Amino acid sequence: MSIRITTLTLSILVLLTAQQIFAKGKGEQLFEEAVKLYKALLSDPVKINNYEIWDIIAQSFYSIYRDYPDSPKAPNSLFIAGKVYEEMGNRFNSPEDLKNSVRYSREFIRVFPGSNLADDAQIRIARILERIDKYQAYKEYEKVVKNYPKGDMIHAARKKLKELSSYRLSKPTPSQPAKEASQELARVKEIRHWSSETYTRVVIHLDREASFESHLLKADFDLGTPPRLYVDIKNTTIEKDLKVTPIEKGLLENIRFARNSPDTVRVVLDINSFTNYRVFSLLDPFRIVMDIYGGENKNNLFVRNKDYNSALKQLDKEVSSLRGVLGLKVRTIVIDPGHGGHDPGAIGPTGLKEKDVTLAIAKALKRKIEKNGKEFGITRVILTREDDRFIPLEERTAIARKHNADLFISIHCNAAKDKNAFGIETYILSFTKDPESLAVAARENVTTTRSISDLEDIIKKYLLSSKIDESIRLANHVQGSLISRISRKYKDTRNKGVKKAPFIVLIGADVPSILVETSFITNPREEKRLRDRNYIEEIAEGIFTGIKKYSNEVETAFLVK
Incomplete structure (x- = not known):
């Protein structure tokens, strides 16, 4: 992703004239351009569902803070980086992005404790943790009241403390139930694939039946990202040491898999070209079959290492x-x-x-x-x-x-x-x-x-x-x-x-x-x-x-x- 960030940064710099660079600090100018991209993303009904664009923008804001720490826009860049990651976590049901949001929000509070946005960063941490650990969330809401009594988040924090008052004194011990819940999850045991230049079949083997949803992300020529087909498998986890055999040259470029939430596994297929796809399940044993059909595109923009x-x-x-x-x-x-x-x-x-x-x-x-x-x-x-x-x-x-x-x-x-x-x-x-x-x-x-x-x-x-x-x-x-x-x-x-x-x-x-x-x-x-x-x-x-x-x-x- 660092390559993509560098590419985005260079693209933004190209837009700047020498006069603009001298008139304003680089950090400020890059911040303005990143904000424009962010607003454009929010107003585009198609690109707003493109995860990679969100990720590039989030990391761009953090890069501005990291590379230009003395810029007056450094605090805003770090704050917005945490904000974008929270939005990504909610939009794409991604626990990893929510963790990034919490991490950058804590960094903001540590580096800029006197900022009028510090209480906003603190309540963001509490809001995210409330989804997974209400006892810890209660402690984080308390920090808003204790550390920022004059901040504009004080009333929202007090309201949440009242709602979560049952979690004030002690943390429940759900270690055993959590273990039992994990045992009830289906497991992805194996992912197999076959591919030619115009066709790919990927089969996901599970140890029991599970519900799933498939989604297609179309190619984005501006970012140079290929089409991606993914499935979210509910109430599922990943078998330990799951590996995918190496992918030969063909329509299929890459297979990625991860736990997208504590009980959801996402399997993503990167595809060189696309005309149609079908996803279905088979029983005895349960498996999910993903068929992708690619056109014979002679000018395929997503084929790597052309020769x-x-x-x-x-x-x-x-x-x-x-x-x-x-x-x-x-x-x-x-x-x-x-x-x-x-x-x-x-x-x-x-x-x-x-x-x-x-x-x-x-x-x-x-x-x-x-x-x-x-x-x-x-x-x-x-x-x-x-x-x-x-x-x-x-x-x-x-x-x-x-x-x-x-x-x-x-x-x-x-x-x-x-x-x-x-x-x-x-x-x-x-x-x-x-x-x-x-x-x-x-x-x-x-x-x-x-x-x-x-x-x-x-x-x-x-x-x-x-x-x-x-x-x-x-x-x-x-x-x-x-x-x-x-x-x-x-x-x-x-x-x-x-x-x-x-x-x-x-x-x-x-x-x-x-x-x-x-x-x-x-x-x-x-x-x-x-x-x-x-x-x-x-x-x-x-x-x-x-x-x-x-x-x-x-x-x-x-x-x-």
Whole structure:
């Protein structure tokens, strides 16, 4: 922040002419300019909600007092610094700023005890402490009456002493209740993030459900501050030693977190560019998901350390767009083997685990695409997991966005209480009232059907940008090709069709995305087939054929345009 203060000071000095500097002391002139900025902030309905502007102005007033202690405006500068920090603490619910206000107010009383503003500084201290410690506040109000009996704050102080008279003799001992209250707070356990040049997903993991509010602070070109998205999580504290993994180059610039009040945690995301955002929560376990979408701004004013490499990357983007015009629209595919690690997925009658089958199918599909995909434009295939590890559902979609996927395909095995249930079906993200589809989604989401209903508002936010028409076309091609391929060798194959359901793993992909339920692992006959390498290869071949048909269709349609 010292850099910003220096910048502001230099900006103010530029405004001064040589005559003004000689006519008035530097401290006085800087004070007048700082007051102008302060008044302008108070009258601007947009900038008044910008924390960083407030912080710069508050520290500027203190800097004038510190750097020009002999200026006649030094006392006023220190007093206003304390005043601004109190306003910041109240406006932004910031205990740290209230502490600064108390600290600067005490400094004012110590350095300028004879000032007619000393009683104002003293009552400010009492007013702030009253919010957290009424016993100590009572003592501070007493100082106003005792030390400034002729000051204009005497009547307000006496009124407060009367109100707080029950705190006069002894301080309550709330140490044990406070400890119990702390134990009741939810805890932020982990913050994970994934980012590309145009997309960021941040997931905040808590140990229990908590209410939260999200806010967006737009970029300020005057100050050079990027857009910031933050969430305030109520009745929450921070897990000890919480750390965030280093941030790679991309849309996300920085993640900051702190206790914004004794029972509120604020997580702030600094973003290089911004077009849209969505914030929602997921249950079992509880986590808050923050999705940010950035525009491809070639003249991004907030990107640091620009160099020729960034220009080359932009050129690569333009070349990639040219390839798109030539028809190579599907280039990158992300394949998601469902479940993994401690999450086995569904388990068959003889113990076959869904997580093992999905990984086998995904690897087989990847081999086929890598071998033959270039013939129709696919140049890259990525698996969300290459081995037996657990990956949260929201991370799988983030991986697709991070790698700028053109298609996202999640592989699963179906399951049912009825061991006779069998067949193949393919899903896209949407609403449904079908109990069977809701049950499938609940199982794959590792949650309950009640929690599924809570997803409705979340899905509404995404459907407009979820490529639903393209997803339907992709699902139809894959489902049709799968049934055609499998039924050649397995006559009792059942086509359960293309369906809709609220799958968490498909939320936020923003590319054509499907979830394939390859067979019922709970059916003894289909479980046996899923153990067979040949059956796995047939499933992979069917999905591959569907992808190829979709890719060719997209290319043809694009060329016709």
